[in-house]
Amino acid sequence: MKTMPKNIDIDPNKIFAKDFLKSTELPIHQYQKSIDDELKIHGKENLKEVLRHMYIVREFENMLNSFKTTGSYKNIDYTYNGPAHLSIGQEAAAVGAAFALKPEDKIFGSHRSHGEMIAKGLSAIKNLSRDKIKSIMQDYNGGKLISYVHKNLNDKEFNDAEMFLLSGVLAEIFMRELGFNKGMGGSMHAFFTPFGTFPNNAIVGGSSGIAVGAALHAHLNQEESICVANLGDGSTGCGLVWESMNFSSMGQYKNLWPEPYNKNPPMLFCFMNNFYAMGGQTLGETMSWDRLSRIATGVNSEQMHAETINGSDPLSVADAIIRKRKLLIEGNGPILLDIECYRYSGHSTTDTNAYRSRDEIKHWKFFDPIQQYSEKMIEAGIINKNDLNNMSEKVQNQIEYLTSKVVDRELTPSIDIEKNPTIIGDFTFNKKVISVSKITSDLLKNEGEVNKIKSLQKKSRFGKSEEGSLLSGMRAITLRDSLAEAIIYHLSRDKSLIAYGEECRDWGGAFGVYRGFSDIIPINRLFNSPISEAAIVSTAIGYAISGGRAIIELMYSDFIGRAGDEIFNQLAKWQAMSAGELNLPIVLRASIGSKYGAQHSQDWTSLLTHIPGLSIVYPATPYDAKGLMASSLCSNDPTVFFESQRLYDKVEIFTENGVPKNYYKVPFGKAVKRRSGKDITILTIGASLYAALDASMELINHNIDAEIIDARSLVPFDYEMLLNSVKLTGRLLIVSEAVERGSFANTIATNVSKFAFKNLRASPMIIGSPNWIAPGADMEKTYSPQSEDVLDLVFRDFFPEKRINKRGLRKDWDFLDLAKKGL
Amino acid sequence: MTDIIIPNLGNEISEAEITEWLVETGDDVEQGDVVLLISTTKTSLEIEAPTSGKISQINSNEGDLVQVGEVVCTIE
Numbered sequence: 001m002k003t004m005p006k007n008i009d010i011d012p013n014k015i016f017a018k019d020f021l022k023s024t025e026l027p028i029h030q031y032q033k034s035i036d037d038e039l040k041i042h043g044k045e046n047l048k049e050v051l052r053h054m055y056i057v058r059e060f061e062n063m064l065n066s067f068k069t070t071g072s073y074k075n076i077d078y079t080y081n082g083p084a085h086l087s088i089g090q091e092a093a094a095v096g097a098a099f100a101l102k103p104e105d106k107i108f109g110s111h112r113s114h115g116e117m118i119a120k121g122l123s124a125i126k127n128l129s130r131d132k133i134k135s136i137m138q139d140y141n142g143g144k145l146i147s148y149v150h151k152n153l154n155d156k157e158f159n160d161a162e163m164f165l166l167s168g169v170l171a172e173i174f175m176r177e178l179g180f181n182k183g184m185g186g187s188m189h190a191f192f193t194p195f196g197t198f199p200n201n202a203i204v205g206g207s208s209g210i211a212v213g214a215a216l217h218a219h220l221n222q223e224e225s226i227c228v229a230n231l232g233d234g235s236t237g238c239g240l241v242w243e244s245m246n247f248s249s250m251g252q253y254k255n256l257w258p259e260p261y262n263k264n265p266p267m268l269f270c271f272m273n274n275f276y277a278m279g280g281q282t283l284g285e286t287m288s289w290d291r292l293s294r295i296a297t298g299v300n301s302e303q304m305h306a307e308t309i310n311g312s313d314p315l316s317v318a319d320a321i322i323r324k325r326k327l328l329i330e331g332n333g334p335i336l337l338d339i340e341c342y343r344y345s346g347h348s349t350t351d352t353n354a355y356r357s358r359d360e361i362k363h364w365k366f367f368d369p370i371q372q373y374s375e376k377m378i379e380a381g382i383i384n385k386n387d388l389n390n391m392s393e394k395v396q397n398q399i400e401y402l403t404s405k406v407v408d409r410e411l412t413p414s415i416d417i418e419k420n421p422t423i424i425g426d427f428t429f430n431k432k433v434i435s436v437s438k439i440t441s442d443l444l445k446n447e448g449e450v451n452k453i454k455s456l457q458k459k460s461r462f463g464k465s466e467e468g469s470l471l472s473g474m475r476a477i478t479l480r481d482s483l484a485e486a487i488i489y490h491l492s493r494d495k496s497l498i499a500y501g502e503e504c505r506d507w508g509g510a511f512g513v514y515r516g517f518s519d520i521i522p523i524n525r526l527f528n529s530p531i532s533e534a535a536i537v538s539t540a541i542g543y544a545i546s547g548g549r550a551i552i553e554l555m556y557s558d559f560i561g562r563a564g565d566e567i568f569n570q571l572a573k574w575q576a577m578s579a580g581e582l583n584l585p586i587v588l589r590a591s592i593g594s595k596y597g598a599q600h601s602q603d604w605t606s607l608l609t610h611i612p613g614l615s616i617v618y619p620a621t622p623y624d625a626k627g628l629m630a631s632s633l634c635s636n637d638p639t640v641f642f643e644s645q646r647l648y649d650k651v652e653i654f655t656e657n658g659v660p661k662n663y664y665k666v667p668f669g670k671a672v673k674r675r676s677g678k679d680i681t682i683l684t685i686g687a688s689l690y691a692a693l694d695a696s697m698e699l700i701n702h703n704i705d706a707e708i709i710d711a712r713s714l715v716p717f718d719y720e721m722l723l724n725s726v727k728l729t730g731r732l733l734i735v736s737e738a739v740e741r742g743s744f745a746n747t748i749a750t751n752v753s754k755f756a757f758k759n760l761r762a763s764p765m766i767i768g769s770p771n772w773i774a775p776g777a778d779m780e781k782t783y784s785p786q787s788e789d790v791l792d793l794v795f796r797d798f799f800p801e802k803r804i805n806k807r808g809l810r811k812d813w814d815f816l817d818l819a820k821k822g823l
Numbered sequence: 824m825t826d827i828i829i830p831n832l833g834n835e836i837s838e839a840e841i842t843e844w845l846v847e848t849g850d851d852v853e854q855g856d857v858v859l860l861i862s863t864t865k866t867s868l869e870i871e872a873p874t875s876g877k878i879s880q881i882n883s884n885e886g887d888l889v890q891v892g893e894v895v896c897t898i899e
Contacts, residue, residue: 455840472837472838472864474838474840474863474888475838480864512864512865512866648864648865649865
């Protein structure tokens, strides 16, 4: 009997039973501990440290504000050209949360996260052993930053680890080489992972899915730590945030995942709710919630254990985090905290406060976190006024001292672009490659017992019979099978690798590449995701930067739009924005569709080749699919792997011995010659190979000997092979199924014009899909280039004397007229 | 007498593999019972009995490749 992969029957009798949906009250400002209670829990010195940390955060941001608005700070003149999204007034939220977090807990922030990352760093420094801190500082950047601190910021008055932290952040904000990310991230992206601060994000809500991915990694590795997404209230309007809340509370963790993974990932959503999303007021204007915590009631029956917390009181925030952290470690995530607070500073320093009244700002100043907390400490006799003033003064001196050194361009320079003009490009790819273990592990069955693997072993490796006839995909290894072979090889041997996407488990992926994998790979490493393309990509990023590897599927490449920011701004950029501190070993599979029309049949390779930071491959044969997939899964750079749905059933006809049974790799950046010829070079991208090959057969009848090159890899692209070929043939036609306008084929054509101009007998031409929608199945052949279309162009543009009177649809198109019409 | 044939599953599919027989010769089946499982390059499929009756003949074994349109089983 067919094995049932899971057992959550949906019973209509239960579904249609009369009932009421229940929700419970969520606490709002229910914190009740007295200062004596807190004193007993934390001790006097710790409570004083909270105040000092708030002072540091405040003064640090006062300094930035002063530079932005006056060009100087305490007699230090400096023009700071970058952004300063300050959170003056929100210090209790940042410091209170950090105070309660452990050094190993990870926080991910927003574009307004200076305070959060400084506070978390200070908290880690307070809690880590001196030896540990010393080794962290020594290991980081070859010890350069700590040497700088010991040389230039050596006043014994100040703790060197704090100076290390603050100079790393400030140098990053000021875009200097000693910054934590060599100045490649800047103000909105600063982070330092050894202290538990992870990428802050300039895209509102952008951290949410990344943090969930990190929580998934912590969960699957049984780490006793939590992950925190510090988000603004404005991000409750962002799709990714909702996707991420759902992703972190999917029913399958508890219902389907085996022990010890049958718990929810330790994920905390901290909304630093200052009531304004830049100038739009979330409360009452742009959002529907009355209290931000209400949104948790829409996520799961536990209502995300949500609470609304007073973010002007650091101890109220710390109290909540301590309680919630315990729940999270026990597997009861995700949790939502609505931390209400207020920023007096503008959204940015150009903010004129047009959207709020001066009275409102004045009212909130009575709730100033530092003022309130100081009074409380004095009242409780924990600190006296004199000590308080000394503390404040010392912090001001610390920040002034720090700033005086970091602004100095001689002492603290930026990376030398004059000397090395392409240095930023060097951060784009790390080109690191892992080797895979030969030993299998973490499997439900031995490989030999798996039906999927047994059925592949029965098939012919080559796609033609001994008599030369083409074998069906039931008898020979197809492109789909060869992908499966490479992927199952890695999944079986690399425990850090997880695979997910919509219907990836039981269905085996929409096009069956993973069919049968659920027999062998445990569900916690191969699972169905919700229809949340943004979260699929975003969580993979968090999983990967935490030390894991992920292969994710987007079903149709048309759905790239649903994950636009996550692919364009996150996946493609974090390696370079972190100056190589982060690696993103992720393979994003996206299929190029067929038959379904405009929203399902687009070749969007060119959208992605336009974005720097992604390796992009598009194999057209089973041999290449397996070899390129192996290379992609070994790469530590993010790779987008395009697959054509029209090619899944293709058998191998080019490599004589067929698709090797054994594991092998096809390197990135190497094209392959499918046919040698002397009269014209036809470069094909992906599935167009087959149309071009058919055309080349017909061209022989007209004494035109075409050389066919299959690109295989788009980024990087093998210019060497192409230029060598064009040097011999003098003619180039590029065939791609991407729409012609803005296509990557145009970039290649331009480069060939530039680099092989003297060898060209005619201008390079490209043929792509026309600049309109992909029609449905019956009209599809009028859209993507067919062999007739290739023939038309070859005759028309390169061999007009041989032009023949028949062929495809494009024959008489006036391409210039179409272009003028925007088509 | 009713034949169970391998259905047409689209232009590109010409063959299917018999994954599993859920009946044996002589079994009684109701209309709609799943009789066999097949798989193609694209998908796995359950084939149901088109009518009630007794399985009188099974023409192929598990693991066999069969053509679209081929009679794999007969119900009387």
